Amino acid sequence: MSTKEKEETKAKIIAAAKEEFSEYGFEKASLRRICSKAGCTTGAIYFFFKDKDELFGEIVNQVLIPVQHAVAEHIMDDKNSISQNFSDSDFEHEIALADKLVDILYTHRQESIMLLTKSAGSSLEKAPDMIIAELEKEYGELATVYAKQEGKKVDEYMVHWLSHLHVEAYIHLVTHEEDVKAAKERTRKIMLFLVKGWLDCILM
Known part of the structure; x- marks a missing residue:
């Protein structure tokens, strides 16, 4: 051959x-x-x-790997600015990440839906949980800095919940909204809500 x-x-x-x-x-x-x-x-x-699992991975990694890279870059940017004061404007990079993730998810929408809704039993069925864990770790570190600035304590439950909500928002979006332009418009509103919630709810 x-x-x-x-x-x-x-x-x-x-x-x-x-x-x-x-x-x-x-x-x-x-x-x-x-x-x-x-x-x-x-x-x-x-x-x-090698097997069915490797074949599945070959397909869905077209979306998973770029998403992981985008999230990793985002986390690195956050760590580089972790000592700064926090405000709504400091989180414009959250909107930039959202746009990047929507581009990735919708460029490979079929693969995205496969990964998010059809992966049970594969080695990648826990992929969303892995991303949630990465975000929760990052947001926890940011929350600790924010808490020191405000003289308060971190509400760890809210950090955990908002991390889940962040990822679940993309899952719901890509599985329910077909138009990428509409997806970006909705994502911006979602991210503004999440950022506001993050600033208002992670401390106690």
């Missing part, structure tokens, strides 16, 4: 797998049905992928 033929076969497998995972979810997806749709043998799948 030539390099071109390998690339074409792999592309057919991935296209068929997207349909299969989108319809049945990871757990109920069948490699045999994927082969049938792709017009190849199971041997062809195992030539490119």
Whole structure:
């Protein structure tokens, strides 16, 4: 099999797998049905992928990896400015992150929905929880600085809850809103709400 033929076969497998995972979810997806749709043998799948989980990861990592990188960059920016005083304007970068995440999610919307709603049973089914944990750690550090500035204590429950709400907002958006322009408009309102809530509710 030539390099071109390998690339074409792999592309057919991935296209068929997207349909299969989108319809049945990871757990109920069948490699045999994927082969049938792709017009190849199971041997062809195992030539490119170790198992069904690796095939699923190949697809959804198109969205997961860019999201992780965007969140990591955002966290680094926050850490570089963690000693500054806090105000609504200090969180404009939250809006910038929101726009970036919407672009990623909607560029790969099918993969996003697969990751968020069809990944049960795969090694990536806890991906949203991983991102929540990263945000909670960051927001906890920011809240500690903010609390010292205000002479108050951190409400750890609210930091945890707002971190969940942050991620859940994107999950609801990408699974319910098809238009990316409308998604960005809604995301800006959501982020303004979350930022205001963060400033008002994380201290006690």
